[in-house]
Amino acid sequence: MSDQKPTSRWTLWLPLALFLGFVALVLFGLYRPADREVASTMIGKPLPEFTLRAAAPDRPGLTRADLADGQPRLLNIFASWCVPCAVEAPQLAALKAEGIDIAGVAIRDRPEDVAAFLARHGNPFSRIGADDRSIVQLGIGSSGVPETFVIDGKGTIRYQHIGEIRPEHIALLREKLKEATQ
Amino acid sequence: MIAEFGLAALWLAAALAALQLIAGALALTPRGGTLGGIVRPVAMVQGVLVALSFAALVVLFAQTDLSVELVAKNSHSMKPLIYKISGTWGNHEGSMLLWVMIMGLSGCFVAAVERRLPELTMLATLAGQAFVSLGFYAFLLLSSNPFTRLPSPAIEGAGLNPLLQDPGLAFHPPPLYIGYVGLSVAFSFAIGALVTREVGPAFARAMRPWVLGAWIFLTLGITAGSYWAYYELGWGGWWFWDPVENASLMPWLAATALLHSVSVLAARNALRAWTVMLGVVAFSMSMVGTFLVRSGILTSVHAFAVDPERGSFILGLLALNIGGALVLFGLRAASVTEGERFSAASREGALVFNNVMLSAILGIVLVGTLYPLLAEALGAKVSVGPPYFNPVSAIFAVPMLMVLAVGPLLRWRRDSLARIRPLIAIPAVLLLGVLIWAGSQAVGLLPALGLALSAALGVASLLPLKGRKLRQVKLPVWGMVTAHFGIAVALLGMASDAAFTTERLVAVQPGDTVEVGPWQVQLQRIEPVAGPNWTALRGDLAVSYKGGAVAELHPAARTFWAPPNETNEAALKTRWNGQLYAVLGQETSGGRWQLRLWWKPFVPMIWYGGILIALGGLLALLGRLASDLKRLVARDKIAYRRSRQGR
Amino acid sequence: MIRLLLTILALVLALPGAAQDGVPPAPYANVQLADPAQEAQAHALMLTLRCLKCQSQSIADSDAPMAGDMRSLVRERIAAGEDPEAIRAWLVERYGDYVSYQPRVTSLTWPLYAIPLLLLLGVAVVLRRRLRRGGDA
Numbered sequence: 001m002s003d004q005k006p007t008s009r010w011t012l013w014l015p016l017a018l019f020l021g022f023v024a025l026v027l028f029g030l031y032r033p034a035d036r037e038v039a040s041t042m043i044g045k046p047l048p049e050f051t052l053r054a055a056a057p058d059r060p061g062l063t064r065a066d067l068a069d070g071q072p073r074l075l076n077i078f079a080s081w082c083v084p085c086a087v088e089a090p091q092l093a094a095l096k097a098e099g100i101d102i103a104g105v106a107i108r109d110r111p112e113d114v115a116a117f118l119a120r121h122g123n124p125f126s127r128i129g130a131d132d133r134s135i136v137q138l139g140i141g142s143s144g145v146p147e148t149f150v151i152d153g154k155g156t157i158r159y160q161h162i163g164e165i166r167p168e169h170i171a172l173l174r175e176k177l178k179e180a181t182q
Numbered sequence: 183m184i185a186e187f188g189l190a191a192l193w194l195a196a197a198l199a200a201l202q203l204i205a206g207a208l209a210l211t212p213r214g215g216t217l218g219g220i221v222r223p224v225a226m227v228q229g230v231l232v233a234l235s236f237a238a239l240v241v242l243f244a245q246t247d248l249s250v251e252l253v254a255k256n257s258h259s260m261k262p263l264i265y266k267i268s269g270t271w272g273n274h275e276g277s278m279l280l281w282v283m284i285m286g287l288s289g290c291f292v293a294a295v296e297r298r299l300p301e302l303t304m305l306a307t308l309a310g311q312a313f314v315s316l317g318f319y320a321f322l323l324l325s326s327n328p329f330t331r332l333p334s335p336a337i338e339g340a341g342l343n344p345l346l347q348d349p350g351l352a353f354h355p356p357p358l359y360i361g362y363v364g365l366s367v368a369f370s371f372a373i374g375a376l377v378t379r380e381v382g383p384a385f386a387r388a389m390r391p392w393v394l395g396a397w398i399f400l401t402l403g404i405t406a407g408s409y410w411a412y413y414e415l416g417w418g419g420w421w422f423w424d425p426v427e428n429a430s431l432m433p434w435l436a437a438t439a440l441l442h443s444v445s446v447l448a449a450r451n452a453l454r455a456w457t458v459m460l461g462v463v464a465f466s467m468s469m470v471g472t473f474l475v476r477s478g479i480l481t482s483v484h485a486f487a488v489d490p491e492r493g494s495f496i497l498g499l500l501a502l503n504i505g506g507a508l509v510l511f512g513l514r515a516a517s518v519t520e521g522e523r524f525s526a527a528s529r530e531g532a533l534v535f536n537n538v539m540l541s542a543i544l545g546i547v548l549v550g551t552l553y554p555l556l557a558e559a560l561g562a563k564v565s566v567g568p569p570y571f572n573p574v575s576a577i578f579a580v581p582m583l584m585v586l587a588v589g590p591l592l593r594w595r596r597d598s599l600a601r602i603r604p605l606i607a608i609p610a611v612l613l614l615g616v617l618i619w620a621g622s623q624a625v626g627l628l629p630a631l632g633l634a635l636s637a638a639l640g641v642a643s644l645l646p647l648k649g650r651k652l653r654q655v656k657l658p659v660w661g662m663v664t665a666h667f668g669i670a671v672a673l674l675g676m677a678s679d680a681a682f683t684t685e686r687l688v689a690v691q692p693g694d695t696v697e698v699g700p701w702q703v704q705l706q707r708i709e710p711v712a713g714p715n716w717t718a719l720r721g722d723l724a725v726s727y728k729g730g731a732v733a734e735l736h737p738a739a740r741t742f743w744a745p746p747n748e749t750n751e752a753a754l755k756t757r758w759n760g761q762l763y764a765v766l767g768q769e770t771s772g773g774r775w776q777l778r779l780w781w782k783p784f785v786p787m788i789w790y791g792g793i794l795i796a797l798g799g800l801l802a803l804l805g806r807l808a809s810d811l812k813r814l815v816a817r818d819k820i821a822y823r824r825s826r827q828g829r
Numbered sequence: 830m831i832r833l834l835l836t837i838l839a840l841v842l843a844l845p846g847a848a849q850d851g852v853p854p855a856p857y858a859n860v861q862l863a864d865p866a867q868e869a870q871a872h873a874l875m876l877t878l879r880c881l882k883c884q885s886q887s888i889a890d891s892d893a894p895m896a897g898d899m900r901s902l903v904r905e906r907i908a909a910g911e912d913p914e915a916i917r918a919w920l921v922e923r924y925g926d927y928v929s930y931q932p933r934v935t936s937l938t939w940p941l942y943a944i945p946l947l948l949l950l951g952v953a954v955v956l957r958r959r960l961r962r963g964g965d966a
């Protein structure tokens with residue numbers, strides 16, 4: 001049998017302290033608000049340079065210069081193959097009816113699909129660029145469709161809305177556009 | 183009737199668990215009297231009852247009794263019988279019942295067989311086991327009753343997902359739970375020993391078979407899971423440091439450490455408090471892993487919804503069991519002395535090194551897994567992945583593996599490195615030689631270290647057999663040698679895959695030939711095939727190794743229609759020195775097909791190694807059980823003789 | 830382990846099957862670079878970038894179309910002679926640290942690297958105490 005004490009007393013309580021820290025951490029994790037989206041870290045930064053061909057026959061394509069013409073607007077990232085994009089169509093139409101300019105970027109989409117989508121769900125866009133390889137999407141830190149960005153007159157990204165726009169989001173977008181005007 | 187019977191058996195089992203806890207706890211007090219006498223029988227009956235309850239649920243699933251909510255939600259009358267049965271534990275409630283059943287049966291077994299420990303320690307152990315079980319019973323009966331009837335029977339069950347009907351998927355939970363529950367028994371022994379302060383070799387010997395058994399199952403579980411990910415995901419990777427994988431690795435790391443410290447305690451009566459601590463940690467990690475996976479707390483974007491209620495319940499159990507055990511540890515461990523002394527250059531010294539390093543790796547995996555959650559609490563999102571885990575864990579794994587080569591050659595208590603120097607000269611030279619060679623091949627640092635360590639360890643692990651008559655070598659020694667050799671084998675596979683894999687991504691049309699490593703692969707045709715609930719486009723590949731005999735491979739892209747889904751079925755061609763891995767991708771322009779090909783030298787060694795490690799555990803377990811049995815018989819004989827002499 | 834499987838299954842189910850978008854993948858999504866050294870560089874980088882549409886997968890291991898676009902972006906930039914770490918930094922600037930599996934040392938992540946060092950220190954102390962003590966006793 002041995003005589004020495006194994007360790008000082010406080011170290012014996014160390015495991016319990018670590019465990020309590022763990023419990024506190026996961027309790028936070030269990031009850032945190034469900035924030036499962038990847039937000040862009042480009043807010044407040046200028047749009048990158050890009051030139052996209054037209055995605056639909058009756059609207060011009062999109063370049064960075066089109067988005068830095070002094071007028072704030074919405075930049076909507078969508079795709080014809082994306083179901084939530086159809087869901088947000090009435091809200092985009094409502095924003096458009098208020099006189100808000102909306103530019104579109106169609107992700108990995110064929111012209112005929114885009115045309116069919118717009119014919120079916122309405123076309124609130126003044127310009128639509130075709131982003132076949134997610135160049136613009138990756139350039140502005142967007143990670144899915146649909147997403148909607150508020151762009152100010154200088155071409156700076158001011159706000160990102162992730163997921164479809166629901167009726168309750170319209171007021172906030174309007175607000176953000178107003179801020180972008182200043 | 184069957185559902186009601188199952189529920190009644192479950193309530194009764196829960197009541198007996200409560201009785202087991204109370205009687206066991208009271209028997210430890212001075213006024214306990216004869217109350218202790220009922221604990222063992224109660225534990226046995228409890229085990230039988232919960233097994234009956236589980237059997238009832240299996241019958242309900244086998245019969246597809248759609249008046250039971252759980253069956254209606256998770257089964258379907260058209261499923262093959264085997265998947266109806268596996269559906270019993272393919273859901274939250276059923277898997278909890280499976281867990282508590284395995285636990286009950288283990289308790290039953292311990293109560294019936296274990297006679298080495300002082301009776302009070304046994305009572306405390308069984309009371310501890312009852313305490314842990316009671317939490318699960320409460321969970322089942324109060325919030326996840328598997329036997330709830332529907333107001334009116336469902337017309338048809340909801341679960342007919344063909345993807346869930348995979349033998350690997352259906353039958354992997356039971357072994358995993360056996361692993362977890364084995365650690366819960368070790369945990370209960372640790373609690374029992376802490377309560378009565380009887381931490382010694384007898385305690386270690388009682389605990390060892392449970393730790394070994396659990397460890398074997400955990401090893402097999404991780405090995406199988408890794409292989410499943412490898413062939414099913416279609417990208418040729420076998421370990422991603424995904425939170426869910428880490429959740430399965432952590433109990434294994436703790437169990438591996440525990441396994442070794444238990445050996446020290448059993449053989450030399452040293453490392454007492456440390457072993458008890460590891461007993462608590464190993465089971466904690468099982469519960470932490472279960473919690474992390476079940477609560478969905480760590481899965482990232484676009485994941486399952488977090489279920490706070492269910493998560494909270496498991497967290498509550500976790501806090502109660504582990505928190506309680508750690509309080510007990512804080513109170514009692516100071517009076518548990520560390521035991522016998524030993525010098526640095528000794529078997530114990532090497533095992534302490536192994537333990538400390540394994541614990542450090544465990545710490546790193548835990549921190550890396552939880553860190554994204556911590557970062558989110560501080561308001562940011564980070565990812566922690568292979569570029570972090572690989573090098574950081576290697577800092578501890580590399581020295582550990584080097585000591586592993588030497589440790590088994592050292593004698594207990596006191597030894598000198600000078601004595602074994604001639605023995606370890608060969609592995610040392612191998613280590614350096616391979617390292618220099620790998621350096622000249624421009625493989626990365628970690629793969630080079632892996633290859634060198636694998637070569638050195640492969641030889642060193644066999645050295646304990648040197649100079650012995652192989653027939654007289656005891657089973658546990660065979661077990662140790664096999665498991666350590668298995669580590670060398672697995673390491674070879676891992677390092678070789680990282681260092682030498684060749685990848686080819688090509689778009690080909692029928693008739694084209696592609697070279698990948700030493701292989702020639704020709705796409706002969708693409709043809710449609712129909713399965714029971716899918717159609718597929720199948721590629722017919724003719725493959726030949728270095729111009730040798732031609733073999734056929736059939737990677738396929740399957741389309742399921744209920745629910746609509748597409749999967750890639752990889753095709754593998756295994757040789758002794760590696761695996762050819764082929765995946766058929768999409769059609770590209772001009773009648774060409776995307777083909778992903780990998781030549782992965784020695785990659786199957788990863789899983790052969792895993793199997794060898796588990797086999798080593800099995801040999802050791804058999805050896806221990808055999809000697810336990812012998813001791814038991816001998817003791818009975820003595821007792822018998824004494825009783826005759828006394829007469 | 831069951832959850833791993835379910836997770837993976839859900840992931841497979843959640844894949845927006847390539848048939849949904851009619852556009853062929855980006856040029857270098859599934860095509861390797863001609864120069865093996867550059868391809869090796871690109872592949873090593875891709876293994877450490879997170880697929881944003883998936884769960885716990887790198888862009889090297891994912892069938893998601895967006896992962897394909899990211900692979901193409903990586904390969905094209907490597908082919909143009911850009912440094913892999915510059916590409917990582919470019920993506921981190923857009924998506925934050927979440928996109929990289931290799932955590933940077935920042936005010937938020939330093940404990941990730943401090944803890945192993947602390948562990949190392951702790952290991953040294955424990956070993957010294959345990960092994961020294963019995964030494965010549």
